[in-house]
Amino acid sequence: MRRAVLDATLDLLHRDGLNGVAVADVAAAAGVHETSIYRRWGKKENLIVEALLDEAEELIPIPDTGTLRDDLTAYATSLTTYLMSPIGTAFDRALAALGDDPASVHTRSQYWQARTARSTSIVTRAIERGEIADVDPLRVIQMLVAPLHFRVVMTHEPLTPDLPAQVVDIVLNGLKGGPEVAGSK
Incomplete structure (x- = not known):
């Protein structure tokens, strides 16, 4: 059923x-x-x-390629593809437009908690492999996906194929990360 x-x-x-x-x-x-x-x-x-x-x-599967960069890039690419679909765009905008009444807050929280509970495993695995320092996995995922959702919900800018890798570079390298951050070649 x-x-x-x-x-x-x-x-x-x-x-x-x-x-x-x-x-x-x-x-x-x-x-x-x-x-x-x-x-x-x-x-x-x-x-x-x-x-x-x-x-x-x-x-939007949770990849396990063996490296943090590849996992984050694959995840952000899948998310971008989904958000570019009509249902992905509509759902993202509708979720953002939900009110602040208790039922809407619960619905929105339920969705984000379920999604981040799985996606944070990408960062947790990288920490366990010694690939990165002990960081808050939720914050890393939020920094990764926020620019994608922002474009869909707030600015209505297109999501381009190169955007996931650019965002991953900024998240991993920070603003002082060197040439990879320039990613907007």
Whole structure:
């Protein structure tokens, strides 16, 4: 049942966008009762977040290449590709536009906590390998993804193929990192 409901939710999201998803339509498409959906997910927003997190597992995998630079670049590249898709752009903007009421705060927190819980493993592995000093993995991931989300949500600037590597260089080398930081060649 869970798989059928999540697949139906994703189909509707891709076809009709975030505002086009109704629990009644998901239930009909999945062949389940609406009450089953409400019993499991509580509300539509929880269902949408879980469906998008499920999709993100596939579209934005957590790489393990053996090096921090390659892992961060692969992760940022996958995220960029997702954010450039219509559903990725729409979801990012809708998540940012959620209000500050308790339900919206919970939905937004739920999504970001789930995503960062997995993505911080990239940094944790690098620390364990002795590749970098003991740093806060969450801060590293936030510094990596913030410029990408900023362009989608705030400035509506395009995400270019070279942007992930440029951001990785700045994160890893800092502003005094030397020629690699110039990355805007």
